[in-house]
Amino acid sequence: MTETASTSRGGGDVRLTGISKTYGSFQAVRPLDLTVPQGSFFALLGASGCGKTTTLRMIAGLEDPTTGTVHLGDKDVTDLPPYKRPVNTVFQSYALFPHLDIYENVAFGLRRRGIKSVREDVGAMLDLVQLGDFAKRKPHQLSGGQQQRVAVARALINRPQVLLLDEPLGALDLKLRRQMQLELKRIQTEVGITFVHVTHDQEEAMTMADTVAVMNAGRVEQLGAPADLYENPKTTFVANFLGTSNLIEAEIAGKHGDDVVVTAGGAKLLLPAGRCAAPTASGGKLLIGVRPEKISLTHADDAGVIPAGRNRVTGRIADSSFIGVSTQYVIDSPVGPGLEVYAQNIERDTRLVPGAEVVLHWNPAHSFGLDAEQSPLAGTVGVGAVDEEVS
Template sequence: MTHSSFGQVRFENVGKNYGDFTAIPDLNLEIEPGQLVTLLGPSGCGKTTTLRMIAGLETPTSGRILIGGEDVTRLPPNQRDVSMVFQSYALFPHMSVLENVKYGLESSGYKDAEDLALKGLDLVGLREKAPRLPSELSGGQQQRVAVARALVLEPQVLLLDEPLSNLDARLRRLVRTEIREIQQRLDFTAVYVTHDQEEALAVSDRIVVMRDGIIEQDGTPYELYESPASEFIADFIGEANILDCDIHSLNADTASILVGGKGFDLRHRNHSVGKGKLAARANSIKLSKEVNGGLSGKIKSAAYLGDHFQYEVLSDLGPLFVIDNNTDELFNNGTTVGIDFDTRGLALIGGKK
């Protein structure tokens, strides 16, 4: 392998069948060295199968997989230069934190396993917990131990399978930040599987959104959020209201559109003049007491969530889901409200690549 390909992962026309069921029909994907790429999608989309094929826990039916330029398609897991962090942590309950981290090192014949394990615990800020049992740690600390255990083997690729799903919301935010900081500092390749859109947006260099074993869109978090290729992407990456619109003029950078009698200039993705589809993020819709003959709607339901209200609004454009950060006033059910949009939360759907 060449140094430049160290940490690179390539899928070339990879298919995976389970009997008559096709989980992955024909996957082509390249992950560059040093990137954190997230495989994102709903349950059954093929993201975990894809990760397990990198790990060698599943064997492709067709095609080939290369890691660092080497064809590993038929190699068993222990002959691939990868490490995996599981959803369940998979720590040995009877071993100390230090013993857990050095287990893989000792199994691989490292003579300085303890020193390397302690350095691994330094990476995740847990050296002082070395003598503790896993049961004496919080869930977030246990997951960091699992990350340390994987990193000390210095794999070409670190695989993370729903690593934060067993943590509460606050811990998820903290641990995902730590994982991202470590990955950027050490500059290793990571493939991260989650169904959580916010998590994917927060940690990724690239997001690969999958559905039915097919890549729906592959791009940076910004690209997926600002230029969704389909209605599925628009609604999956940040909950969106899908609205009909008219695209009545274009230039190189912006499209002039009309929706609900209101005009906006938006970035476009090689769209065409005519009918179009618009994603309106829930927090881009602004409600007011003043209707003044413009676009209006009626509150169907309202919920107070501390720092914001959530509304379902019946409008001429169809039902709208709205997140309103103005908590000074609650619009009660049945109230007629004016509707406007914040351009920052609007995105044209589709367009040619």
């Protein structure tokens, strides 16, 4: 678990140095360093109460940091009020003016700054968000997704250095939310402005962001590209919060080339030493992790056809759920109860039903190792996160 986090790419549009926020005895954001690369789509991801919204509000100037500084580009804006910072914020509540049509909603920021000729800029911005034909409609005549795009256009027309998005898609239904994820990413790519996006939705962050900072209890737990965070979690919180992980308590038996050899429930398993975020001394403990979709499931009668060199454990199917694209199995095994396996519905084996004896097997390269001192439940629903949101 880290107190600081930073990116390795060039200069940043947003630089937080030693930033923290305390409310009385409650530390909403612990001291952290964070750099958001210029022109990137950056996500602050975490459960309610993790400090992500407070961090965003300190960037916007809506909260004063207890310690640390906020730089936008090369300028220290820590003591500047919100209206003097080159940022705009889009909230979950679109905050559109109901009595103004879409054109005037988007033009509002320009008119407020005394700009008389707004037609070209407003037209271009409405075209960017694909609402050029809706200029004369009122907000109540638009869908939720369209209203959100108007809110984005209204924020972008002021040409901010950074656009802050605070759970902007939270009020939309699932299908519309997924469409808007792609829309926001397209818009960000076209305009090239730095986006900092706060969300509790793991899929949303991974779909949209170039870089994700996973926050927990006021600190950045891990930072990186979505695929790297998913494939190489460094803590049990990240492993569980980003999708689902099977975490098996194991004892380290030694090394075999570049692999660590562990034993669990009578099974010998391998994992790459380079994917171990834990000490690997013989006799020690670690948690060996593997994602459910990385595991293959074979009926025990066919165990002889499993290729050599794969990690394998035996078990019995306790439950199964058909969800369309895949079937999700729950397996009780000597290495632990409740192992999860996701199998694509391509050629279903009708013998794989509750009660069946099976072998779970996977490529050792898909395993990762975590410190066994951590709770294997951290990051699951209701575990490992603060319940109180401070905004």
